[in-house]
Structures are given as structure tokens and as C-alpha cells.
Amino acid sequence: MKSSLIVRAATRLLVGLLLLFSIWMLLRGHNEPGGGFIGGLIGSTGFILYAIAHGCRAAREALRLEPQTIAMVGLGVALAAGAFAAIPGDALFTGQWLFLWPSEGSKGVPLSNILVFDIGVYLVVLGSVLTLVLALEEEV
Amino acid sequence: MGQSESSGKPLGGSAGIISILVPGGLFVWFLQFLPAVAAGETILFRYDWVPALGVSIGMLIDGLSLSFALLITGIGTLVTLYSSSYLGGHVHYSRFVCYLLSFMLGMLGLVLSDNLLALFVFWEVTTIASYLLIGFSADESKSRRNALQALLVTGTGGLAFLAGIILLGAATGTFELSEIEGSLAEHPLYLPIFILVVLGAFTKSAQVPFHFWLPNAMAAPTPVSAYLHSATMVKGGVYLLARLNPSLGGTDLWFWTLTLFGGVTAVFASILAIKQIDIKQVLAYTTLMALGTLVMFIGLGTSDAIKAAMVFLLVHSFYKASLFLMIGVVDHGTGTRDATVLRGLTRAMPFTALAAALAALSMAGIPPLFGFIGKEFFYKASLSAEIGMFWVTACAFLASALMFAAAGIVAWRPFTGRLAETPVTPHEGPWAMLIGPLLLAALGLGLGLFPDYAEVLVRPATAAVYGAAVEVDLYLFKEVNSALILSLVTFALGWLIYMGHGTLRDRLRRSPDRFDPGWDRLMDGVLAGCKWQANLIQTGQLRRYIFVTFLTLAVALVWTIWRAGLVPTMELGDDLRVKHWAVLIAITAGAAIVAFTNSRMTAVAALGVVGVGVALIFITFGAPDVAITQLLVEVLVVVLVAVAMLKLPQMNVEHVKAVRVWDLLLALTIGVSTTVVLLTVMDTPFDLRLTEFFEQASAPVAFGRNIVNVILVDFRALDTFGEIAVVAIAALGAYALLRGTRRPNP
Numbered sequence: 001m002k003s004s005l006i007v008r009a010a011t012r013l014l015v016g017l018l019l020l021f022s023i024w025m026l027l028r029g030h031n032e033p034g035g036g037f038i039g040g041l042i043g044s045t046g047f048i049l050y051a052i053a054h055g056c057r058a059a060r061e062a063l064r065l066e067p068q069t070i071a072m073v074g075l076g077v078a079l080a081a082g083a084f085a086a087i088p089g090d091a092l093f094t095g096q097w098l099f100l101w102p103s104e105g106s107k108g109v110p111l112s113n114i115l116v117f118d119i120g121v122y123l124v125v126l127g128s129v130l131t132l133v134l135a136l137e138e139e140v
Numbered sequence: 141m142g143q144s145e146s147s148g149k150p151l152g153g154s155a156g157i158i159s160i161l162v163p164g165g166l167f168v169w170f171l172q173f174l175p176a177v178a179a180g181e182t183i184l185f186r187y188d189w190v191p192a193l194g195v196s197i198g199m200l201i202d203g204l205s206l207s208f209a210l211l212i213t214g215i216g217t218l219v220t221l222y223s224s225s226y227l228g229g230h231v232h233y234s235r236f237v238c239y240l241l242s243f244m245l246g247m248l249g250l251v252l253s254d255n256l257l258a259l260f261v262f263w264e265v266t267t268i269a270s271y272l273l274i275g276f277s278a279d280e281s282k283s284r285r286n287a288l289q290a291l292l293v294t295g296t297g298g299l300a301f302l303a304g305i306i307l308l309g310a311a312t313g314t315f316e317l318s319e320i321e322g323s324l325a326e327h328p329l330y331l332p333i334f335i336l337v338v339l340g341a342f343t344k345s346a347q348v349p350f351h352f353w354l355p356n357a358m359a360a361p362t363p364v365s366a367y368l369h370s371a372t373m374v375k376g377g378v379y380l381l382a383r384l385n386p387s388l389g390g391t392d393l394w395f396w397t398l399t400l401f402g403g404v405t406a407v408f409a410s411i412l413a414i415k416q417i418d419i420k421q422v423l424a425y426t427t428l429m430a431l432g433t434l435v436m437f438i439g440l441g442t443s444d445a446i447k448a449a450m451v452f453l454l455v456h457s458f459y460k461a462s463l464f465l466m467i468g469v470v471d472h473g474t475g476t477r478d479a480t481v482l483r484g485l486t487r488a489m490p491f492t493a494l495a496a497a498l499a500a501l502s503m504a505g506i507p508p509l510f511g512f513i514g515k516e517f518f519y520k521a522s523l524s525a526e527i528g529m530f531w532v533t534a535c536a537f538l539a540s541a542l543m544f545a546a547a548g549i550v551a552w553r554p555f556t557g558r559l560a561e562t563p564v565t566p567h568e569g570p571w572a573m574l575i576g577p578l579l580l581a582a583l584g585l586g587l588g589l590f591p592d593y594a595e596v597l598v599r600p601a602t603a604a605v606y607g608a609a610v611e612v613d614l615y616l617f618k619e620v621n622s623a624l625i626l627s628l629v630t631f632a633l634g635w636l637i638y639m640g641h642g643t644l645r646d647r648l649r650r651s652p653d654r655f656d657p658g659w660d661r662l663m664d665g666v667l668a669g670c671k672w673q674a675n676l677i678q679t680g681q682l683r684r685y686i687f688v689t690f691l692t693l694a695v696a697l698v699w700t701i702w703r704a705g706l707v708p709t710m711e712l713g714d715d716l717r718v719k720h721w722a723v724l725i726a727i728t729a730g731a732a733i734v735a736f737t738n739s740r741m742t743a744v745a746a747l748g749v750v751g752v753g754v755a756l757i758f759i760t761f762g763a764p765d766v767a768i769t770q771l772l773v774e775v776l777v778v779v780l781v782a783v784a785m786l787k788l789p790q791m792n793v794e795h796v797k798a799v800r801v802w803d804l805l806l807a808l809t810i811g812v813s814t815t816v817v818l819l820t821v822m823d824t825p826f827d828l829r830l831t832e833f834f835e836q837a838s839a840p841v842a843f844g845r846n847i848v849n850v851i852l853v854d855f856r857a858l859d860t861f862g863e864i865a866v867v868a869i870a871a872l873g874a875y876a877l878l879r880g881t882r883r884p885n886p
Contacts, residue, residue, distance in 0.1 A: 128871035
């Protein structure tokens with residue numbers, strides 16, 4: 001099934017934008033609407049769009065990793081982020097924060113295992129949705 | 141049978157050596173408790189396992205459990221030594237050792253546990269291990285079938301036993317055996333506890349009518365048979381009855397149930413023993429006889445009866461293990477176990493013949509063997525019984541006479557007379573296979589000559605079962621009394637039966653076995669029932685499944701509303717604006733279109749309208765995160781459904797019209813009742829403590845202003861982790877389903 005030229009041309013632009021947007025949503029999630037869950041959903045729509053325009057094989061090649069692998073890696077990342085709290089001796093999944101270069105009126109650049117955890121959520125959602133959708137599309 | 145000539149490695153290599161050292165070491169370790177226990181002490185170790193559930197691993201060492209522990213580890217050592225030669229060269233020898241050791245540890249746990257729940261866990265360990273052992277020759281369908289039969293029979297009994305334990309715990313307030321005090325006979329739960337516990341014990345110890353699995357367990361290799369039948373698994377039930385005798389015993393119900401079932405099992409099994417041609421099967425049935433006798437005497441419950449049971453426990457363990465091992469040597473040395481073929485083996489297999497002779501003399505109850513003492517105490521106990529004297533004496537007498545004949549069939553006939561043709565030229569077994577039977581048979585002689593040594597164990601064991609100290613004085617001969625005379629009559633009758641056993645066997649073989657085929661019919665019936673209900677429930681139609689699921693939900697909702705009398709106040713807020721009404725109308729219209737359209741595409745699009753409408757509601761009430769998620773999910777669902785639709789067959793419009801009314805009715809019911817529930821929820825005052833906490837703590841503690849996300853990834857990160865795990869597993873499951881049903885690709 002060959003999709004229309006317009007769809008293919010638009011996809012080229014849209015996919016990049018969607019992926020960028022999804023990462024932006026992931027990063028802003030702590031203070032504004034967004035987060036790993038929403039980010040993962042947006043990211044997967046990007047790839048689904050690509051699959052509709054260029055076929056599932058092309059989408060899989062663009063992903064480079066199997067979507068199931070991405071989901072499992074995400075689960076591992078989230079678990080590792082939670083387990084990280086055990087190093088300073090806190091309970092699992094306790095937030096650990098580090099503020100780089102603080103200055104007057106600003107706390108500095110925040111680094112935390114919370115963000116890592118959210119990235120794990122992002123990857124799980126992205127991987128799981130794509131696992132399902134791609135398998136279903138290939139089935140048809 | 142998975143036999144082979146012994147391997148090059150002595151004692152079966154490292155697996156074999158470990159398997160011998162473990163029980164051997166444990167045996168020595170348990171020996172250290174003997175002096176204290178003989179002095180009447182009870183030793184208790186305790187370790188909290190699951191404190192929240194009140195499950196602790198406690199070791200209760202008293203006369204009863206120590207007797208069992210010594211038998212299990214002692215015979216275990218000899219059996220593993222034996223099997224290192226018998227099965228040492230087998231491909232799966234290591235596996236066998238693993239099964240056997242887990243079986244042994246399970247059995248040890250069973251007899252040592254102080255906590256009833258832990259006891260149950262070990263009880264099941266023995267069930268599963270015996271399943272694996274019986275099915276060891278897994279390439280034979282008979283093995284597999286018999287293993288499954290044992291598992292199902294004892295497993296079902298195990299479930300009953302578990303229920304009994306829970307009731308027992310409820311009745312006494314404790315699961316610790318050492319803390320259960322006094323008799324439960326007057327308790328209102330006594331009857332159900334009794335029935336459930338006895339079911340567990342009877343299936344495990346193969347009492348009629350659950351006896352059929354035990355002879356079938358002979359499919360296991362010979363060392364396993366020896367182990368299963370002598371000291372261990374099948375005595376699990378006997379142990380349980382003995383252990384609970386102080387709390388459950390002493391009632392008429394206990395007395396009659398145990399003596400009747402035990403007596404019937406003892407006599408019935410001895411008759412069936414005569415019927416067998418395979419000498420291993422003969423022994424299997426005599427084991428049933430021993431179990432029946434033990435149950436009968438525990439049921440009798442007098443101090444003499446308990447004493448007799450404990451003596452017999454030791455007697456039986458020694459001679460039965462010895463004989464089973466001896467049969468293995470004969471089988472190994474001649475290639476057959478056919479009682480009608482084997483003759484005159486003494487010259488070729490002198491040591492085996494010696495072990496067989498000693499063990500069989502003990503089994504027949506001939507002085508000065510330990511078995512004679514056992515039988516004398518039997519008769520003494522049954523003759524002095526106040527109620528049921530005739531029944532118990534008759535059963536014990538008949539069973540003993542038949543046992544005498546069975547001993548002749550197993551150990552006299554094969555070794556005497558003229559040497560007969562056998563598949564393999566008879567030769568003696570290796571030393572590792574001879575130590576066990578010889579030692580055990582010698583113990584039967586030694587304890588018969590010096591019974592004082594047995595008292596050390598029998599006295600505390602009797603006290604533990606009886607619930608109070610009992611005077612135990614074992615002797616070979618004291619005076620001519622009715623018990624001795626009865627013994628002499630037993631020998632006479634036993635001799636007669638032995639002389640006529642050929643004719644008797646032929647006559648018995650003409651009557652078919654009903655229990656084992658009955659089991660097969662039962663299984664067929666169960667399978668047919670399962671098939672019938674699966675066909676009824678599992679139609680394979682997704683529509684039907686969804687309908688039933690929602691119907692259940694609807695019934696639950698309506699029932700709850702009706703029972704709780706929920707009536708919402710219907711006070712709508714006055715802040716409803718035009719935009720709210722607009723959204724509401726859009727949603728309703730979308731739903732109506734879904735219900736009445738005849739096109740799938742229209743339905744999906746209309747469903748999308750409903751979803752978007754819901755997202756709009758979230759936006760107007762200030763939940764942007766939820767709204768975004770809802771919108772994205774709507775988009776994905778439309779994509780998924782659109783893809784799936786390409787594959788669906790043409791919609792059957794007539795059928796849809798026919799069932800539409802019912803679907804609509806169900807949907808309306810769920811919608812209305814959910815609304816009622818939600819409105820009622822709104823009527824109750826909100827507990828705002830959590831909301832306030834999150835609002836206040838989010839920014840200063842978790843450094844985030846988006847409360848929803850902060851809750852997701854920080855405050856409740858563990859929940860989120862669980863959820864994403866579910867998402868990932870669901871995706872994998874769906875993937876496997878999609879790929880699994882895929883037609884082979886060109």
C-alpha cells in the first residue's frame with residue numbers, strides 16, 4: 001500500500017516535530033502539564049505516523065531497536081532510578097536531588113533520579129504502544 | 141525400570157556422595173537428642189518465618205518426631221547408598237538424587253514442624269517430590285499416569301487437610317502444635333475438623349477407599365519404593381493422626397472411624413497381597429496392611445494400643461525397607477520379580493538370602509525377631525480393648541496370618557527349592573546394595589533379642605501420642621498368655637494359607653480390580669465435565685465475553701445501589717455554563733450515533749467524539765494532564781481500531797439489529813447506575829487531607845509544581861513502577877498473541 005505524496009512529505013516534517021515535542025513534554029513534566037506518560041504517547045504517535053506513511057519495516061528500521069526491547073529497557077531504567085535511592089540509604093524510589101551551580105535567586109540546574117525514572121516511564125510507554133501497534137499493523 | 145549396570149564412578153560420583161552424606165550427617169545430628177528425649181524432654185527450636193501470618197518454623201523434637209526423624213535419615217542413608225549403585229549409571233541419576241533428597245527434607249520438615257501451616261507446606265513438598273519420583277521413568281506412560289494419580293489423590297487430601305488445619309487454628313487460637321492443649325472433642329468445630337484432617341491422613345496413608353494409588357506408586361525405581369513405603373511418605377498420614385491423637389482422639393467418632401477403616405484396609409490389603417505375582421507388588425500391599433493396622437491401633441487409643449502402634453512402626457520400617465531393597469537386588473541379579481518363576485536363589489545370592497530370611501521372619505512375627513514382639517503387643521492391646529475387642533482382634537489376627545503367608549511368598553519361596561530359569565543368570569549384588577538390607581534385617585534381630593534398646597524410642601513416642609507418660613517394658617517372652625496362644629494359631633493359619641497360596645492366588649485373580657479402573661472412569665468423567673463447561677462458557681466470541689463482563693458489572697452495581705439504598709440528592713452546581721452543556725450534548729449525540737449506526741467506521745468516529753468530549757470536560761475542570769492523555773489515547777484507539785477493521789468480516793446488519801436492544805439496555809443500565817454512584821459520592825463530604833498535603837509538599841519537598849506528575853513519579857513512584865510493568869507485560873502478551881496466531885509466512 002503506497003500512501004499519498006502529501007502524507008509522506010508532511011510526515012517527514014511532522015515526525016521530527018512530534019519527537020522533539022514529546023521530549024519537551026517529558027522534560028517540562030515536573031512543573032507544567034506533561035511527563036513521561038504523555039511524552040511516550042506523543043513519541044509513539046510520531047512513529048505510528050511514520051509507519052502509516054512509509055510502512056512498518058521502515059518504522060522498525062527508524063527505531064533501530066525492537067519496540068519490546070525499548071519497553072524492557074525503560075522498565076530497567078525506572079527500576080534502576082528507584083533502586084538508586086538505596087545508595088544513600090533511603091527507601092526505594094525516594095527522590096534524590098542535586099542542584100548544579102546554584103546562584104542568587106536560582107536553585108541551579110536540577111538533576112534527580114526522578115527525571116531518570118520519568119525517562120523510564122517514557123520508554124516503557126513508547127515501546128509498549130509501538131509493540132502493539134506495529135504487530136497489529138503487520139498482522140493485517 | 142530405569143536400571144543399568146553401575147557406572148565407573150564409585151558411589152555414583154559427587155551427586156551420589158552428597159546424597160549419602162546429607163542424610164548420614166543428619167542422622168548423626170539427630171542422635172544427639174536421643175538421651176534428652178529418652179529422659180522425657182521435649183526440645184523446641186523456633187524461628188519466625190512469616191511473622192505477619194503467624195507462620196514460624198519451629199522444630200518440635202519429642203519421642204514421636206525423633207523416632208520418625210531417625211527412621212527417615214537412617215533409612216535414607218542406606219537407601220541413597222543403595223541407589224548410588226542401583227541407579228548410579230542412570231542418565232538422570234543426579235536428578236533422581238535431587239528428588240530423593242527433597243523428598244527426604246520435606247518428610248523431615250513434616251515430622252519436625254511445630255507450626256501446622258509449616259507442616260502443611262512440607263506435607264505438600266513430599267506430595268510433589270513423590271510425584272516426581274513415581275514418574276521418574278517419564279518415558280513410560282504408565283509411570284506418568286500413576287504419578288499423576290498419586291499427586292491427585294494425595295493432593296486433594298492435602299487440600300482437605302489444609303482446610304482442617306485452618307479450622308483447627310480457629311478453634312484453638314494457635315497453629316503451634318506445642319501450644320494446643322487439651323481435647324477438642326467438645327468444640328462445635330470438632331466434626332468438620334475431624335472429617336477434614338482424617339481425609340488428609342487417609343489419602344496420604346492410602347486407607348481404603350483411597351488405597352489404590354499406593355501399589356501403583358511401584359512404578360518408581362526400587363529404592364524409592366523402599367523409601368516411600370517404609371519410613372516415609374505413606375506414614376505421613378499415620379504421623380498426623382498420631383500427632384493429633386491427644387487433641388482429636390478419645391471420641392466415639394475417632395474410635396470407630398479409625399478402627400473400621402484401618403481394620404478393613406489391613407485385611408483387604410493382605411488379601412490383595414496374596415493375589416499378586418510381582419513380589420514387589422506383594423510388598424506394596426503388605427505396606428497397606430501395615431498402615432491400616434497402625435491407623436486401627438491409633439484409633440483404639442488405649443495406652444497398650446499406642447504402645448503397640450509405636451513398636452510396630454519401628455518393626456515395619458526395618459523389615460519393609462530391607463525387603464524392598466532385597467527385591468531390588470533380586471531384580472538386578474535375575475532380571476525378574478515374578479513370584480511364580482523365582483526359586484532356589486540361596487546358593488547364587490547368599491547375602492541377599494540372609495537379609496531376606498531375617499526380614500521375612502520379622503514380618504511373619506516369628507520369635508526371636510523384633511516382629512514377634514510387635515505382634516505380641518498387638519494382640520495384647522486388642523485383647524484388652526474394652527470396646528470393639530472382637531473387631532480389632534479379628535482384623536489383627538487375619539492380617540497377621542496373611543502377612544505370614546506373604547512373608548513366605550516374598551522371602552521363602554524364591555530362595556528355596558531347585559534353581560529355576562531366570563532371564564539373567566543369578567548373581568549377587570554389589571556391596572553398596574547389600575549393606576542396607578542386611579543392616580536393616582539385622583536390626584530386626586538385634587532389637588528382638590535386646591528389646592531394651594528399642595524402649596529408648598518407644599517410651600517417649602508413646603507418651604507423645606498418648607498425651608501422658610506410659611510405662612513401656614518390651615520383652616520377648618514373659619509367660620504363656622492368650623496373646624501367645626493367638627500367635628501360635630496365627631502361625632498355623634499362616635502356614636496353611638502359604639501352602640495353598642497358589643490356588644488362592646488363581647482364584648483371587650479371577651475377580652477383577654474395581655478401584656483402579658474406577659479411578660480412570662472418574663478422571664474421564666472429570667475431563668468430560670471440564671470440556672462441557674469450557675464449551676458452554678468459552679464461546680470464543682469477543683462480543684459475548686464483553687457482554688457477560690459488563691452484565692456482571694451491571695448486576696453488581698444495581699445490587700449495590702439497591703442494597704445501600706443510594707439516592708443522590710441531584711443538586712447540580714449552579715456553575716454549569718453553556719460550554720458545559722455543549723460538551724454534554726456532543727457526548728450524548730456521539731453515544732447515540734454509536735448505538736444506532738449500521739457502519740463500523742461511523743461508530744468508531746462517533747466514539748472518538750465521545751472521547752474528545754470527555755477530554756474537554758477534563759480541560760474545563762482544570763486537569764490538563766489527564767485531558768492530554770485522554771486525547772492521545774483516543775487518537776491511538778482510532779488508529780488501532782481502523783487497522784483492525786481492515787481485517788474484520790463484513791458487519792452482519794441483521795444480527796446487529798437483533799441484539800441491539802439488549803446491548804442498549806445493558807449500556808444504559810451501566811451508565812445510569814454509574815452516574816448514581818458518582819453523584820452519591822459527590823454528596824459525601826470530601827476528605828481533603830491528601831489533596832492539601834500534596835499541594836503543600838509538592839514544590840518544597842519534591843521540587844515540582846505539576847502535582848499530578850510529582851505524585852506519579854515521586855510520591856507514588858512505586859505504584860507507577862507497578863503500572864508501567866503492567867503496561868509492558870500487557871504489550872508483550874498481546875504481541876505474543878498476535879505473533880502466535882500468525883499463519884506461517886511465505
